[in-house]
Amino acid sequence: MLEKIATKVIWKYLKKGNMSRCLRDILPSTNLTREQRESVADIVHDVVRWKRLYDLILDEEGSERTAENYVRLAVNGAQKNAHLYPFEYQCSCSDYVANLLKDQMAWAKYLNDKPPTTLCVNFNTSSTKEVVNALKKENLLAKLSKIETAVLTGSNARYSSVIKNRYAHVQDESSQLISCLTLSLGDSILDFCAGNGGKSLSMASMAHNKKRIHAYEINEKKRAVIKQRCTEYNAKTVVEEQQPTSMFDVVLVDAPCSGIGAARRNPDAKYVEGNNEFTKLQLKILKDAAKNVNSKGFILYSVCTITPEETDEVIKQFTKKKEFKVYNFKEFEYSEFLKQNKYGAFTAVPDGDLFFVSLLKKEKKNF
16 A cells, blocks of 8 residues: 555656655545655655666666656665666766765765654753653654754654644754854844744754844745744744844855755755756845844855855855955864865764855955
């Protein structure tokens, strides 16, 4: 039965793309238990994660590229022999991504791993000890991270009392690292591309609601979600309806990106064929965000990707006018999890997504 439902999801994926949406469209209408849904999702993830390799294997077999055949390969663990194939098939990614990863073998392997589910403890309603004890009472994994708010667990924790009672929210370890870094830079913070508010929540938790945190998101529906979540999680965060005119010690720009660094959770990202879409948008967002930075304040730029166009090149272009200067992270509490280069750093959290972060200090007012 599970393979049949997974096949249905894959058929839709082959026609429409967007794995996550296909799962959301089909799984809720089934009568599966949570554990069974997770099993179906695992099969679907494996198909998408290894699709390019599976394409080659099916061609070698002389088999059609059907959903049934993809699911068969996933269930049989056909990827176990990936090391026998050329690099782009070992990684099972586009040629563009393979070229990015060819000198980063550790990243290439890592992006095909299955990630844990990570929770961010809400210190405004609970504590790490309470969250860990609650998870253990429900026979769920609870592993502490070096990031103070992070607890690693299994996917079923999404349905636990911890989440229902708003004692924690699901958030990747590296995202929590970025929230921690942002808080360390000042007492007034603007989360400029707040999305659904994950980093606003984690910053409010880490600060115990004792810092001035504002959130701005251009999408109206997402702003409504942020407001609701801040209320539910007792996060004292001001959600701005428009870009604010006030100034802040630090502006967090967690910009839209190609998402390759999050490919463990969203393997679709490994198949991008190039990056012409995001760079201009990222530069525009940085220039807009700069208007809210105090004299000698900071922008923290972050993207969950590894492409040079969205990382080094964006920062290189943005700092040309010398209004902002790149600073290093040497004195940051968790600097051990940052591999620095000239324009910023890549995160190296053991179980977190791959992010690029750049710390930009305002040198003079010219906006």
